[in-house]
Amino acid sequence: MSEGYLKEEHHIFRKSLRKFLEKEAVPYYDKWEENRMIPREFWLKLGAEGFLCPWVDEQYGGFNADFAYSVVLNEELERVGSSLVGIGLHNDIVVPYLASYGTEEQKKKWLPNCVSGNKITAIAMTEPGAGSDLANLKTTAIKDGDYYIVNGEKTFITNGIQSDLIVIACKTDSHANPAYKGISLLVVERDTVGFKRGTKLNKVGLHSQDTAELIFEDAKVPVTNLLGEEGKGFYYLMDKLQQERLIVGITAQVAAEEMVRMTIDYTKNRQAFGQPISKFQNTQYKLVEMATEVEIGRTFLDNLIRNHIEGKDVVTQVSMAKWWITDMAKRVASECMQLHGGYGYMEEYPIARRYRDIPVMAIYAGTNEIMKNIIAKNLGL
Structure with a gap:
């Protein structure tokens, strides 16, 4: 390449x-x-x-x-x-x-x-009742002298257990109209009074990645920990989401490439009916189809990376890449496990772990359904 x-x-x-x-x-x-x-x-x-x-x-x-x-x-x-x-x-x-x-x-x-x-850092946007709908988050931060008093809960927070600095999205103005103009970003430090970590979540995959609930009960966050300006949090989030979703696309692409590579190696060495299973036409067609999709994904992704490095606005294309590449990686995971046969269901084979780890890529950083909403809006639909 x-x-x-x-x-x-x-x-x-x-x-x-x-x-x-x-x-x-x-x-x-x-x-x-x-x-x-x-x-x-x-x-x-x-x-x-x-x-x-x-x-x-x-x-x-x-x-x-x-x-x-x-x-x-x-x-x-x-x-x-x-x-x-x-x-x-x-x-x-x-x-x-x-x-x-x-x-x-x-x-x-x-x-x-x-x-x-x-x-170690984390970012806390998602709440039990507000995932993709950021404008309706419930966590509040009310200024009281030199502190913001923060109340609310966050969930599905990556690095939630080990994080020392957590950027939280919260409402500093509950009466703002439209609601998103009341959102601000605060940096919560590990030893903040009134802040605690809830359950370390038991996930289907990504087992060694700590993911947790965060709880704020009259948490006292210094006003000096306000990030940027009050009421600008939503704009800051929108500004950075292009890179976040591009990163997800990159990881999904590499995961797909790795799964195809390991499956090609496996099928060349796995014997059935007196020959490697890579010699069977069905196996070849499946691998050819996946290799083609992976190559298409890589070409699209590399072009996006170049444009992002050049500072271009590629929000629409990044949204396309995020949903298409993560969906493609899910298809590849399923097909590669199938080609491994019963061994693919065994934990000692890395395809089993990939099969568990990949699906969440289509959910975090904005679900793929939200990606399609963004694309539809930007297409003028």
Whole structure:
């Protein structure tokens, strides 16, 4: 593949990252899945090697890397396993809010720790009664002197257990009309009075990725932790969702590529009726169809990445990629498991884990149904 946006330095970075992951992640990944947690020590190792938020400005500990470095990071993390999604979320979804909308004082306080791995981040939008419908979220933040008093609940929060800094979407003006103009972003720190973590959620897949409920009961958040301006939270969220959904597309694409690769290898070695099952026409047709879809996805995705790097508005196309590539990855997971036969249902085969991990990609970062709503609106329908 000739991605175009990848230069020699990016290939060197990939080689270094892959070597690091083969040593520090691959041998332990099964244990992390069993323990239902990625150890904080791994985050610190990532930070020490420059694999956390490399795009951050040098004055805050990063090295001003372009988005192509983020692409490489998300691809290589996904090749190890989908449960490393929380690292990509920290790197390219949450910390960009701090860098873009934080004051100089906030950036000096938080960004170096995000780069080093000393602070793990999360973003809390989804609520028990409000997922895609952000304008109707119920969490409130009422200003009281030097603090906001926060009340509400968040759920399905990636990095919810381990996070030290949580960007929460909340209502600072419950009477705003339209409602979305009352939404603001606050940064909640680990030891905030009145903040606690609820249940660590028991998911179908992504087992080592900690996902949790967050509870705010008269939580006291300093007014200095307001991110950007009051009432601008919805606009900030909309501004960053293009990159968030692009990241999901990248991980789904890599997952599909990995599943096709491992299934081709399996079918070449699995014997039935005196020959490798890759020799059967049905197997060949299935693999050809999947390989074609994967190639189409990669071509579309690489073009989107180039446009995103150039700063173009590709919200419509990113929404297309997010729903189509994640749906494609779900189809690939199902077909690849089928081609593995009974062994595909066994946990020791990685296709079984992929089969469990992939479906949620069509749900988080905005469901695929919401993606189609966005596309329809932008098509003038």
